Amino acid sequence: MRIAFDAKRALLNNTGLGNYSRRVIDELSESAPDNEYILYTPRAGDEAMKRLGQLASRSNVKVSLPSGTIWRSMSGLWRIGPGLTSQLKKDKIDLYHGLSNELPLDINRAGIPSVVTIHDVIFRRHPENYKPIDRAIYNYKFRKAAENATRVIAISRRTRDDLMELYGISPDKIDVIYQSCHPSFSRKVEEAEIEALRKRLNLPERYIAMVGTLEPRKNQILAVKALPQIDPEVHLVIAGRSRRDYGAAILHEADRLNVRDRVHLIPGVPFEDLPAMYHGAELTAYPSRYEGFGLPVVEAISAGTPVIAATGSCLEEAGGEGGVYVHPDDADAFAREANRLLESAGLRASMVAAGQEHIRSIMSVSMADAVLDTYRKAIRAFEG
Numbered sequence: 001m002r003i004a005f006d007a008k009r010a011l012l013n014n015t016g017l018g019n020y021s022r023r024v025i026d027e028l029s030e031s032a033p034d035n036e037y038i039l040y041t042p043r044a045g046d047e048a049m050k051r052l053g054q055l056a057s058r059s060n061v062k063v064s065l066p067s068g069t070i071w072r073s074m075s076g077l078w079r080i081g082p083g084l085t086s087q088l089k090k091d092k093i094d095l096y097h098g099l100s101n102e103l104p105l106d107i108n109r110a111g112i113p114s115v116v117t118i119h120d121v122i123f124r125r126h127p128e129n130y131k132p133i134d135r136a137i138y139n140y141k142f143r144k145a146a147e148n149a150t151r152v153i154a155i156s157r158r159t160r161d162d163l164m165e166l167y168g169i170s171p172d173k174i175d176v177i178y179q180s181c182h183p184s185f186s187r188k189v190e191e192a193e194i195e196a197l198r199k200r201l202n203l204p205e206r207y208i209a210m211v212g213t214l215e216p217r218k219n220q221i222l223a224v225k226a227l228p229q230i231d232p233e234v235h236l237v238i239a240g241r242s243r244r245d246y247g248a249a250i251l252h253e254a255d256r257l258n259v260r261d262r263v264h265l266i267p268g269v270p271f272e273d274l275p276a277m278y279h280g281a282e283l284t285a286y287p288s289r290y291e292g293f294g295l296p297v298v299e300a301i302s303a304g305t306p307v308i309a310a311t312g313s314c315l316e317e318a319g320g321e322g323g324v325y326v327h328p329d330d331a332d333a334f335a336r337e338a339n340r341l342l343e344s345a346g347l348r349a350s351m352v353a354a355g356q357e358h359i360r361s362i363m364s365v366s367m368a369d370a371v372l373d374t375y376r377k378a379i380r381a382f383e384g
Contacts, residue, residue: 001036002095004039004040005021005024005037005096008042008079010022011041011044011049016119016295017099017119018051020099020155021099022051022052022053022055025061028368028372029055030368034060038064038093039062039063040087041063042065066078066087067090080104080141081105081106085106088110096113097115097371098115101142105141112382113151120291121162121163121166129216142167146167149173151374151378154177155178155292156292157314158313175373177374180363185278189275194276194279197273208282208284208308209277210285210286211277211278211296214243214247216244216246218287220250220285222287222328222334225253225257225331225334226334226335228259230335230338230339230342235263238265239267240269241267247265274299275299275303278299278303279303279304281305283306283348284307284308285338286315287308287309288315288328289312291313293314294314294318294319297315297319297322301322301356305348307319307323309323309325320354321355322354323355324337324341
């Protein structure tokens with residue numbers, strides 16, 4: 001079978017959507033090697049190919065660019081309309097998978113079954129974080145993709161429920177498939193590796209880790225507000241790039257509360273350093289106001305670190321008993337739970353064990369097997 005992907009993010013994005021796209025392609029190409037996997041992308045340079053890593057060298061994986069001079073000069077339009085759909089027909093593709101919320105608007109013209117992964121509809125739940133024009137574009141593209149797809153993959157039950165409520169998509173058309181956690185997070189990390197990272201990044205001895213883009217929705221400032229009530233030996237290490245000057249807002253709040261010396265902003269921590277960063281932490285915090293799934297929660301628990309997360313979206317779904325969950329505006333509750341966990345290594349260990357069991361239960365079927373099952377459903381529905 002020739003399976004095609006919208007691989008723009010796989011080649012051009014370093015964060016969530018890119019990581020998900022690469023993970024799906026990686027697991028499928030390894031688990032079902034007899035298929036061909038064609039990665040359609042508007043452009044691909046040396047850096048993009050490097051981002052693919054080992055995928056670029058697999059014999060069953062091929063990168064495909066826009067064909068024809070016109071579409072190469074309009075590559076942004078190519079992937080959402082007749083440029084790509086014509087190419088899918090020409091290349092005799094059997095199934096197309098939009099990995100990041102989108103399908104070509106005329107995908108049905110390609111004459112093949114299609115699948116789209118919808119990660120979240122945060123722009124509907126928290127419109128204040130988006131420009132009106134962006135909300136309108138996202139709403140149109142996501143709705144059309146969900147309506148036109150033969151089948152839809154939602155990355156959590158929360159996203160499935162949002163699609164049902166906001167777009168009227170039938171639950172019979174949606175498969176909930178959780179994103180798998182990279183195995184590097186559950187590997188044993190030696191103390192020497194943690195110490196080397198501590199020296200390289202100038203990490204404090206005791207810290208709460210926070211991993212993710214710095215932006216208002218991620219709500220890292222809640223932990224800063226709680227910090228004056230938390231054991232003064234414990235610092236915050238916030239790893240991620242800042243958007244909309246949110247990093248400056250975090251530091252301003254830290255100055256106001258006289259905890260600036262305990263707040264460490266570290267932009268651009270490489271992915272390969274994250275397991276050691278989690279392992280070196282006593283706790284992880286992820287108080288985001290809304291997520292499609294919340295993979296950092298799963299990563300932290302897999303690495304052996306309990307999590308304080310926020311109520312209101314799907315983080316309980318991700319972490320189960322491996323986390324405690326507080327209202328995203330309740331700094332007192334955050335501090336209370338942090339101190340309770342910091343005071344008891346036994347409690348932290350029991351939470352991690354329960355959380356890891358929860359993760360195994362919700363991911364009892366591999367992501368590759370679940371996605372392949374969705375493909376089979378899509379093919380049956382299209383042919384029937």
